[in-house]
Amino acid sequence: MKIGVLVNEGPYNHQAADTAYQFARAALAKGHQVQRVFFYNDGVNNASKLTEPPQDDRQIVNRWSKLAEEHGIDLVVCVAAGLRRGLVKDNLAPGFRISGLGQLVEAGIESDRLVVFGD
């Protein structure tokens, strides 16, 4: 099954980014395809290459990048939401790309399931 994921909150402030990540990993382990992870609202902050969280806790941005690298998952940051919050190409972590909201709608169309994680 093709599963799309929408992440509406940034790393650490809310659990949404964690739950979305664990869900995506479990979906892959079950043999599903994660069609896209789309980051909207404060979710765009999941893509910031400038984060330096404490070493003894999970590295949320890095593990998204790793997931993209290992499984070829399309991590998309909404351009408009990114501009609002200062997330632009220059400070994007590896594995993420910036694109339009159309990519979210397209994920809804192309995936068999779309799951939303937020506040």
Place this chain on the structure above:
Amino acid sequence: MTQIAEETESEAATEAVVKKFMFVNRKAPYGTIYALEGLEVVLISAAFNQDVSLAFLDDGVYELLKGQQTKALEVKNFSPTYRALEGYDIEKLYVERESLAARGIREDQLLVPVQVVDAKEMAALMEQQDVIIGF
């Protein structure tokens, strides 16, 4: 091909599929960004020729209230955008009766023509959808 052209072509190809998209609005305007950024997704969805409807329940009904004056807040009043939806062929706006009643709001206080439904009807509408997005 440029990335934008590629994306547009791929997006156009997916238009052959028509799904029922429901955008669920349960939050008040201005206190958080969800009403505004939710509306931005709705507008984009118009380009994809999908079967789009909007549901307003709980505090989401406040988004449609007439007379929003944001000058003193110094934030953009985005409520006129709800009136623009019709021009995008997005006409299915469902507002929950119980949510209006609980907030003492009458249908004539809303910015746009809507279909008022009760919770049971709203539940049935939700069940019919292919994709449900809320913020």
Place this chain on the structure above:
Amino acid sequence: MLHIVNKSPYEKSSLTSCLAHALKGSALLLIEDAVYAATKGNAAEDAVRRALQELPVYALGPDLEARGMAGAVIDGVKVVDYGGFVDLVAEHRTSQSWL
């Protein structure tokens, strides 16, 4: 439909709203802070027990464990892991997150 609720019933009314719209044939999955609703003795217990008569109710195990609530689950609520979460998403035609 798979209804997903993620907030404690004391913080938000999302569980109440969800239950007012969950039809027979649906399922309810409690994740993140909403797992507190699945614990014995909490004020939402009656609502959850009533819901159990109409639809299956699941709670995400890792969230219960993190909050020290794994031993307090209301009888009838099924505990699932992230794999179970994925299975529920696959099983139901749509999901709705009550945020």
